[in-house]
Amino acid sequence: GNSVTQMEGPVTLSEEAFLTINCTYTATGYPSLFWYVQYPGEGLQLLLKATKADDKGSNKGFEATYRKETTSFHLEKGSVQVSDSAVYFCALMGTGFQKLVFGTGTRLLVSP
Amino acid sequence: ETGVTQTPRHLVMGMTNKKSLKCEQHLGHNAMYWYKQSAKKPLELMFVYSLEERVENNSVPSRFSPECPNSSHLFLHLHTLQPEDSALYLCASSQDTTRTGGAFLHGYTFGSGTRLTVV
Numbered sequence: 001g002n003s004v005t006q007m008e009g010p011v012t013l014s015e016e017a018f019l020t021i022n023c024t025y026t027a028t029g030y031p032s033l034f035w036y037v038q039y040p041g042e043g044l045q046l047l048l049k050a051t052k053a054d055d056k057g058s059n060k061g062f063e064a065t066y067r068k069e070t071t072s073f074h075l076e077k078g079s080v081q082v083s084d085s086a087v088y089f090c091a092l093m094g095t096g097f098q099k100l101v102f103g104t105g106t107r108l109l110v111s112p
Numbered sequence: 113e114t115g116v117t118q119t120p121r122h123l124v125m126g127m128t129n130k131k132s133l134k135c136e137q138h139l140g141h142n143a144m145y146w147y148k149q150s151a152k153k154p155l156e157l158m159f160v161y162s163l164e165e166r167v168e169n170n171s172v173p174s175r176f177s178p179e180c181p182n183s184s185h186l187f188l189h190l191h192t193l194q195p196e197d198s199a200l201y202l203c204a205s206s207q208d209t210t211r212t213g214g215a216f217l218h219g220y221t222f223g224s225g226t227r228l229t230v231v
Contacts, residue, residue, distance in 0.1 A: 034219045043118075043202050043222040051217055089155070093216055099168075100206075100220050104154045 002027040002094050006103035009087075013080055013110050021075040021106045023064075023090035031092040033057075033066050033073040034100070038087045047075075047088070085110045115139065118203050118223035125193065126231055133188040133226045135203030143208035144186040145220065146178060149200040161186060162208050193230045200225045 007022040025033065032051045036044040048057030050066035050073065057064050062077045073090060090103040116137045125131050137144065146158040160168035161180040175197075177189040186203055203223040206215035 032216050032219070036219075036222075041227075043116075043224040044204075045222070046219050049217075049219060091219070093219065095216065099157075099160070100204075100215070102155045 002031065002092055002101045004090050004092055004101055004103035006088075006090050006106050009105070009107040011106060011108050013108070015082055015110055015112050016079045017110075019075070019077040019080045019084075019108065021088055021090075021108070023073045023075065023103060025071050025073065025090075025092050027071075027092055027094050029095050030068075031094045033064070034091040034093070035062070035064055035073070035075050036089040036091060036102075038089065038105070040086070044089060080108070080110045082110050082112055084108060116203060116205055116221050116223035118201075118226050120226060121224065122227045122229075124229045124231060125190070127193060127195075129193075130189070130191040132190065133201055133203075133228075135186040135188075135223055137184055137186075137203075137205040137221070139205060139207075139221060141205035141207045141221070142183050143206045143215065144180060144183075145204040145206075146186065146188055147202040147204065149202055149225070150198075155202075159188075190228075193228075195230050198228055198230045200227050 003026045005024050034049045035047040037047045038044050048059040050057040053068035055066045064075045087105045087107045089105045119134045143162040148156045158172045159178045164180050179187040202225045204220040206220045
């Protein structure tokens, strides 16, 4: 079945450092791919998405490119801020019944 | 109001109590979901309703009882819970239609969750 694998956290960075959170997936067909973010005490918010191969999703300085050849959707940001500290979830949705499958989440801690 | 609203935000209940969590969406979506998020565990999908009909129940204990009276409202009725049921309960909604893309293109919209503590 469909699955998502994310790197283990926490990822600890200093402010203005470069961020990469790895995400790979297993799916049949051509799924949509998503990154969600969860700030402390809150629910999940959609951060960005890509619905076909080679699409690049971007939002708030974060980017991720849908790479079908490597089945990956890595999240990147050029310069992180303390306010980016949160848990980041990679997710996919296959065709057919539209069930969102999540990775385990990666906690990001950014220090001043 | 817009989006997905969950009430209450926090709930403390004893093991013999009966309580309900409420979720309301104002997005015109036709599918709603309950997730459980426990510390150090992956998100667990509990129930799925599409067009007000339950389409998935992931082996959830019977002490959790969902109700979807219409496409805008979803409840989770709780009774005789255990301390290990303490968690953040998240509601989500989507437009579940393969014909027009729907959730496939836009994903789910989540509420802020109810933090449940069972004492």
